[in-house]
Amino acid sequence: MAVENRFAHDRWEKRDGESVGTVSEIVTDPVSDWAADFSHLAPEWSADVYPILDDLRQRCPIARTERFGGGWLPTRYEDVAAIAHDTEHFSSRSVIMGNFRPPRDLAPIGGSPPITSDPPFHHDARKLLLPTFTKAAVGRREASTRALCHSLIDAFDGRDVVDAANDYAQHIPIRVIADLLGFPPEDGPQFRQFVKNRLEGINLPQQERVTRMSALFHYLLTQVNNHLENPRDDLTTFLINAELRGQKLQASHIVGTMMLLLIAGMDTTWSAIGASLWHLARNPEDRRRLVAEPELLPTAVEEFLRAYAPVTMARLVKQDMYFGGVDMKADDWILLSFPAANRDPAQFDRADDVIIDRQINQHAAFGLGIHRCLGSHLARMELRVALETWLERIPDFSLDDPSAVTWSTGQVRGPRMLPLRIGA
């Protein structure tokens, strides 16, 4: 079957790999002043971001950087919430703060609708996807997710030490997203690389970034073509057939949304599962309590999401404006740190303590306002099932070597190496 016209390569080559937009200078110097020169790529940020955020919240509270072409980092819950709700002054045209700004005319659609979309387009693009991600729809994936968790633990096969990040947590969202989109499950390692390129390749030279983005576009286009020839009951076929305002979706919209699901669904949930296991490995009283009282797990999951919120988003300032005591310029970045908001003592009692039976927990781990994480119910299900299964099968575990634990860099935070000693 011939490739449908809207997917013919030359029709959207221009967008392929970000060939238009603004590129700023790559700065990799160490950070000496977090209030005036912050960087979410600094090793201190990866190692332990919370003392940095707490310090800025007390003395700033909106930090500045000239890196990445200029940007701001609000650290109070109140400011993060206000910006997340204010789509009139802050655009989602790009949500990854780096050295590349897409052209202004990419709004209101953006490269990966609906996460990069602004109103009014955002509403319709999101509405299309909502039914796939309701609790009821997500619940139908629970049994297969649980079976996967069991098979991953079966594969530990008597080992004393396992890397919970790479041998367990990572595989869960990879499989869930591959099933959702109808991609070959054996492509998992490839997805992993695509996502890492996008999220952690921020300071690579522009040409290198473009080359890597092109590889992702071409992979997704191959999947689209495969689904055109062999339609099936999955989200890729759904997107190919979907209509928005009476028109089929543009190829760039379809591929952009697939890219969003791949990127937003994977490292985020991987991080949340890993950070929760890291916490339980270091806090035996919490671990023992959850083993004894599994019904507490949904409450504990909300607390892990608050305390170890994996996701930080970004916005671009639309026009020069005064906000929270600072003069923001058009096209300044906002690094929208939900982790910072979730540790604000003005919003949470004992904000830096992890209290697994916290009763009042208005956390913002999945964002606030119209961009509330589309996959939040999927993520919660994966996180709960992953922890439930782990605790049931492996009630006793601890960090094998705390110094061997490594954390990701950039806007998604979670353990990337997590050696756990299992068994009493």
Next chain:
Amino acid sequence: MKVRIDAGLCQGHGRCSDLAPGLFGEDEEGYGKVLGDGMVPPEKEDDARRVALNCPEHAIELTQGT
């Protein structure tokens, strides 16, 4: 006590139906919905208060009376 969801504020976080599944559900797009007429039986009033305090969008309204 009566509960209501402000549809202009609800973003479908789903905390209400997680915490009080007897009082709240979700619609076909995942936004919160009040089950029945929204009247809260006395034994569920604490649940309703807890939901209101956990909604990240402050979308839950509680009113006293019948």
